[in-house]
Amino acid sequence: MSIPTISRLGLFRRLITHATPYWPGFTIAFIAMIVVAATEAAFPAMMKPLLDNGFQNTSSFQVWWVPTAVLAIFVIRGIANFIVGYLMQWIANNVLRDLRRAMFTKLLLLPATFFDRSSSGRLISKLVSEVHIVLIVVTNVVTVAVRDLLVLLGLIAWLTYLNWQLSLIVFALIPALALLSINFSRRLRNISKSHLSTTGEMTSIIEEAISGYRVIKIFDGSNYEETRFKKVNSRYRRQAMRLAILQSLQSPVTQLIVAFGVAAILTIALIQSRLGSNTVGDFVSFITAMLMMFGPIRHLTDINSQLQRGLVAADSIFSFIDEKTELDIGTKQLNHATGSIQFSNVSLLYTERDLHAVRDFTLEIAPRSMIALVGPSGCGKTSVVNMLMRIYEHSAGDIFIDQISIRDLSLKSLRKQFALVSQDVVLFNDTIYKNISYGREDLTPADVWNALNAADLANFIQSLPQGLETIVGDRGIRVSGGQRQRIAIARAILKNAPILILDEATSALDSTSEENIKSAINALRRDRTTIVIAHRLSTVVDADQIIVMEQGRIIQKGRHDHLVREPGLYQNLYLKLITDTNSASDVLVNDPSRSP
Numbered sequence: 001m002s003i004p005t006i007s008r009l010g011l012f013r014r015l016i017t018h019a020t021p022y023w024p025g026f027t028i029a030f031i032a033m034i035v036v037a038a039t040e041a042a043f044p045a046m047m048k049p050l051l052d053n054g055f056q057n058t059s060s061f062q063v064w065w066v067p068t069a070v071l072a073i074f075v076i077r078g079i080a081n082f083i084v085g086y087l088m089q090w091i092a093n094n095v096l097r098d099l100r101r102a103m104f105t106k107l108l109l110l111p112a113t114f115f116d117r118s119s120s121g122r123l124i125s126k127l128v129s130e131v132h133i134v135l136i137v138v139t140n141v142v143t144v145a146v147r148d149l150l151v152l153l154g155l156i157a158w159l160t161y162l163n164w165q166l167s168l169i170v171f172a173l174i175p176a177l178a179l180l181s182i183n184f185s186r187r188l189r190n191i192s193k194s195h196l197s198t199t200g201e202m203t204s205i206i207e208e209a210i211s212g213y214r215v216i217k218i219f220d221g222s223n224y225e226e227t228r229f230k231k232v233n234s235r236y237r238r239q240a241m242r243l244a245i246l247q248s249l250q251s252p253v254t255q256l257i258v259a260f261g262v263a264a265i266l267t268i269a270l271i272q273s274r275l276g277s278n279t280v281g282d283f284v285s286f287i288t289a290m291l292m293m294f295g296p297i298r299h300l301t302d303i304n305s306q307l308q309r310g311l312v313a314a315d316s317i318f319s320f321i322d323e324k325t326e327l328d329i330g331t332k333q334l335n336h337a338t339g340s341i342q343f344s345n346v347s348l349l350y351t352e353r354d355l356h357a358v359r360d361f362t363l364e365i366a367p368r369s370m371i372a373l374v375g376p377s378g379c380g381k382t383s384v385v386n387m388l389m390r391i392y393e394h395s396a397g398d399i400f401i402d403q404i405s406i407r408d409l410s411l412k413s414l415r416k417q418f419a420l421v422s423q424d425v426v427l428f429n430d431t432i433y434k435n436i437s438y439g440r441e442d443l444t445p446a447d448v449w450n451a452l453n454a455a456d457l458a459n460f461i462q463s464l465p466q467g468l469e470t471i472v473g474d475r476g477i478r479v480s481g482g483q484r485q486r487i488a489i490a491r492a493i494l495k496n497a498p499i500l501i502l503d504e505a506t507s508a509l510d511s512t513s514e515e516n517i518k519s520a521i522n523a524l525r526r527d528r529t530t531i532v533i534a535h536r537l538s539t540v541v542d543a544d545q546i547i548v549m550e551q552g553r554i555i556q557k558g559r560h561d562h563l564v565r566e567p568g569l570y571q572n573l574y575l576k577l578i579t580d581t582n583s584a585s586d587v588l589v590n591d592p593s594r595s596p
Contacts, residue, residue: 121204137310
């Protein structure tokens with residue numbers, strides 16, 4: 001389900017909420033902005049006495065105060081601007097840190113269904129690029145908006161004091177400028193949304209090209225990937241140019257409107273001067289203040305495009321933060337389960353695809369037994385395990401561990417009961433020690449080495465110059481497939497969970513590597529309830545019960561020696577296996593029910 005777009009006012013409120021903890025810094029920055037505004041208004045104010053009195057041959061006018069005032073204004077304004085710049089960056093970087101932390105925390109709590117429908121590149125773009133755009137809003141936009149608005153107010157106050165009739169012309173320009181800004185804002189925000197979406201798409205393509213470089217090279221996909229990137233890159237350029245046109249057009253249109261006002265003011269001021277109601281000092285001071293308003297007005301109109309991009313990014317970020325997390329309403333705690341598992345008429349519906357992955361699945365698993373799930377790809381084997389660990393929420397029926405419904409258990413307590421070794425071993429770009437001890441902070445060196453010995457990994461670790469501190473690389477690229485499996489086995493041993501999931505744990509290995517790892521897996525299985533998902537029947541012949549699945553249903557179950565003699569899918573799979581010359585010897589060695 002997509003999150004509805006947040007209103008502009010709502011976005012401002014939420015951004016302010018994140019900045020609220022840092023209000024002392026903003027308070028000081030605001031005072032410094034007032035000082036900056038006051039020094040800006042001081043320049044035209046100084047022009048009136050200087051022209052009216054300074055250039056006349058009178059001894060009463062003190063010449064020294066002019067350079068002193070100029071130097072004082074520049075020093076005070078410089079210090080105030082430094083304070084504003086430093087404090088706004090301090091606030092912005094704190095808000096940036098808080099937003100990224102909130103987003104990353106949310107990322108860890110999102111359900112599997114969210115990742116099924118989301119591109120990893122787009123998610124990375126949200127956490128890195130889009131949140132940085134919000135930083136621009138917090139710094140440039142807020143600083144310019146507040147500081148330059150104060151400068152405008154100070155200059156307008158001085159204009160009104162000097163000549164309220166001429167000030168009316170300035171006030172008449174404000175509605176026209178406001179309407180112009182609103183119209184540009186609407187257009188800029190719409191284009192910014194498309195531009196931000198294209199940025200995420202581009203990030204996704206780049207991320208896929210990096211992670212899938214082997215497939216691209218082997219299958220000669222360079223031209224295809226280059227074409228994909230070319231299309232999205234061209235679309236990005238077109239959208240960027242549309243933004244550039246609007247951004248470039250807004251400032252001259254604004255200045256044209258202001259120019260009409262300046263022309264009117266000059267005309268009226270000349271008439272007043274001829275009537276004797278204005279001095280030269282009044283006129284020059286008024287024109288100076290009015291011309292000084294162009295800078296703040298231009299800044300305020302220029303930040304509009306940044307503001308719209310920032311609001312679009314903030315909308316995307318807060319929509320992500322508002323995503324629903326995993327359902328975790330269970331309150332019961334389970335310290336260490338016996339390993340008893342019961343599925344009662346369980347079904348799983350993937351709502352995103354309107355597809356039933358599992359239907360009416362009923363099964364009882366005794367503690368410390370070994371259960372094997374077999375069947376063709378897509379039959380629902382992995383979905384059964386995912387429901388058990390609540391990676392996906394079952395849509396019907398119930399699942400029990402030690403006679404407790406898994407929905408009554410907290411997610412942390414439930415997942416504490418499982419250890420996983422899968423075909424696609426996930427290793428982080430960290431040390432071997434950190435990967436083995438992942439999730440555990442209470443381990444001793446003896447615990448780690450005991451697990452390494454059980455996984456038959458100790459000799460390999462000792463042969464490395466850096467030992468356990470060796471970095472495995474991105475996705476474990478610096479170690480072999482067998483070593484990755486052993487690291488995963490050692491990690492599972494250290495967790496010491498009562499239920500072990502072996503999801504195609506050796507299917508990516510050759511027969512020799514599989515045989516070498518079997519002893520480590522057998523050590524891991526000891527005194528644990530084990531659920532094996534396998535394509536190779538040779539890995540499940542010792543199971544206490546084999547569950548044969550097809551199209552999400554159980555169609556056969558029993559021990560290997562029974563199922564192999566019963567007509568059905570299992571027998572067909574078995575006969576297909578032994579007709580393969582390369583697998584026949586493997587079956588004969590590992591299948592105690594078949595004689596040579």
